[in-house]
Amino acid sequence: MGRGDGGDEMWRGGAEAVLDLQPNSSISITYDTFFGAPSDLLLLELDDKLLPQILQNRVTIRGEPDEEAVLCTPAGTYALKYVGTSNSVFLIPPSGPSSNVSDPSPVKVASVIKLAPGVMELVEVAPRLDKLKELLAENPYRPEEDSMEELEEKDGLRRLRWEDLVERVQASDEELKDALKDNSAVEINGYWRIVDEKYMDMVLNMLLHNLVLNEWSLEGFEEDQVLGIMGSDGFPLKIVLHCLEVYGRRVNLNDELSGKMKMERFMEAWMDKIPAGMSAGFEMLEGEVLVENIGVETWIWAFSVSSLPSTPAERFAALFQARQKWEWKDLQPYIRDLRVPGLSSESLLLKYTRRTQPTMDAEPVFSAR
Amino acid sequence: MQIRVKCECGESSCREWAIVELQGVVEAQPAFQDRIQDLEIGVLCRSSSQEKYTFTVGYHELSGSKVAIKKPLLVLKKKKLSDSEGLLGSSSNSSKIELEVIGIIRHRILFKTRPRALISRSEPQIKEKVNKASPSVQ
Numbered sequence: 470m471g472r473g474d475g476g477d478e479m480w481r482g483g484a485e486a487v488l489d490l491q492p493n494s495s496i497s498i499t500y501d502t503f504f505g506a507p508s509d510l511l512l513l514e515l516d517d518k519l520l521p522q523i524l525q526n527r528v529t530i531r532g533e534p535d536e537e538a539v540l541c542t543p544a545g546t547y548a549l550k551y552v553g554t555s556n557s558v559f560l561i562p563p564s565g566p567s568s569n570v571s572d573p574s575p576v577k578v579a580s581v582i583k584l585a586p587g588v589m590e591l592v593e594v595a596p597r598l599d600k601l602k603e604l605l606a607e608n609p610y611r612p613e614e615d616s617m618e619e620l621e622e623k624d625g626l627r628r629l630r631w632e633d634l635v636e637r638v639q640a641s642d643e644e645l646k647d648a649l650k651d652n653s654a655v656e657i658n659g660y661w662r663i664v665d666e667k668y669m670d671m672v673l674n675m676l677l678h679n680l681v682l683n684e685w686s687l688e689g690f691e692e693d694q695v696l697g698i699m700g701s702d703g704f705p706l707k708i709v710l711h712c713l714e715v716y717g718r719r720v721n722l723n724d725e726l727s728g729k730m731k732m733e734r735f736m737e738a739w740m741d742k743i744p745a746g747m748s749a750g751f752e753m754l755e756g757e758v759l760v761e762n763i764g765v766e767t768w769i770w771a772f773s774v775s776s777l778p779s780t781p782a783e784r785f786a787a788l789f790q791a792r793q794k795w796e797w798k799d800l801q802p803y804i805r806d807l808r809v810p811g812l813s814s815e816s817l818l819l820k821y822t823r824r825t826q827p828t829m830d831a832e833p834v835f836s837a838r
Numbered sequence: 839m840q841i842r843v844k845c846e847c848g849e850s851s852c853r854e855w856a857i858v859e860l861q862g863v864v865e866a867q868p869a870f871q872d873r874i875q876d877l878e879i880g881v882l883c884r885s886s887s888q889e890k891y892t893f894t895v896g897y898h899e900l901s902g903s904k905v906a907i908k909k910p911l912l913v914l915k916k917k918k919l920s921d922s923e924g925l926l927g928s929s930s931n932s933s934k935i936e937l938e939v940i941g942i943i944r945h946r947i948l949f950k951t952r953p954r955a956l957i958s959r960s961e962p963q964i965k966e967k968v969n970k971a972s973p974s975v976q
Contacts, residue, residue, distance in 0.1 A: 509916035
């Protein structure tokens with residue numbers, strides 16, 4: 470029966486016959502010839518939802534010999550808990566693939582290969598990330614390395630490739646990636662590093678200097694231009710990009726920057742567009758554009774009253790979403806068309822806004838209720 | 839270190855193992871204790887009523903049933919990979935371990951009750967005994 474399907478799985482088996490035992494029939498349960506031989510079998514209890522991950526080979530067990538092992542799926546980390554049993558759990562493997570082919574008679578014997586002393590259970594846990602911090606802190610990237618050859622090894626310091634991290638940190642791939650981001654780590658020449666804090670400050674300082682020197686706005690500048698300047702100052706692009714990533718926010722040029730324009734540029738462009746002999750005044754744009762002072766600059770962007778909802782509640786919601794605080798002169802063009810029978814514009818303001826006036830002669834400011 | 843959990847059987851064809859589980863311990867008679875291999879433990883019998891099973895061990899009979907396991911159990915086999923099996927780039931000299939999924943368990947035949955002593959030797963299950971080793975449940 471079922472022997473010789475290669476390797477050391479030479480047991481007789483018989484699980485099918487046990488599981489499919491028909492009513493009014495019986496089967497003999499015996500110890501296998503190889504019962505008690507070291508077989509290195511483990512039972513792992515798991516949720517049906519984790520089963521596909523295992524069957525698709527997406528699961529590993531992580532941890533060093535002195536740590537409690539965890540099982541990691543691509544996204545989750547699970548502690549492995551051994552739960553023993555005092556019952557006798559007889560394990561019966563299936564018959565080898567070659568059995569029953571030449572022997573059509575029903576199997577009368579099923580063989581126990583092992584008494585299972587217990588099972589491993591899984592408990593979802595938080596990833597164990599303290600070690601990642603320690604590992605990263607051992608060897609931060611310092612400015613001296615800017616001029617070093619890429620492959621130059623610093624003796625005695627650990628190099629952390631992704632493969633090293635998954636060998637040493639008890640976290641799933643996704644959790645590990647998130648943690649690297651949270652720790653502001655960056656992959657430099659294939660190794661994961663944090664950048665020395667003082668060095669980061671220096672890069673940021675130089676970056677800000679360059680923005681000022683080149684009259685680029687802190688609110689929005691082009692990455693390529695900044696990288697070019699910083700590169701010519703001798704900073705590795707990888708570090709500059711990392712600095713931008715950590716302290717900056719990537720904006721899409723098409724929707725954010727072209728939406729806002731500097732006031733002077735806007736006025737220039739507007740004057741170009743109107744026919745000669747006609748005059749234009751900024752007050753004509755009431756209810757069409759919003760103006761904002763950012764630092765010393767004045768920016769302008771389209772915000773048309775006709776694009777806003779016409780019921781008072783929704784109108785005010787949209788207004789306060791665009792801007793938290795409104796002065797009366799800005800707000801008035803956006804609400805003067807609201808007409809509610811029996812409600813004056815004063816009572817509309819009372820109903821939907823909170824009015825604050827720091828001093829008696831200051832302009833009142835309206836914010837959301 | 840990292841231990842890969844490997845499965846070659848694929849989702850549909852993971853082979854099912856069986857568990858026969860009972861309370862307590864089955865002990866062979868002293869003469870057989872050192873060589874229980876191939877010894878019969880008992881006879882598993884399914885009665886005419888659908889899910890009732892008996893397990894006769896020596897002069898004892900257990901009654902139980904086939905139950906589905908709420909969470910499936912995977913049978914994993916620890917495998918040591920020799921260095922020849924593709925450890926390119928790995929500098930560690932300790933042999934790598936891999937866990938291979940070799941089966942899945944979804945059911946067990948569970949005997950929860952205390953054994954009932956069989957008085958008469960003429961019980962059919964006893965006659966079927968191949969081996970006269972007479973293990974007993976303790």
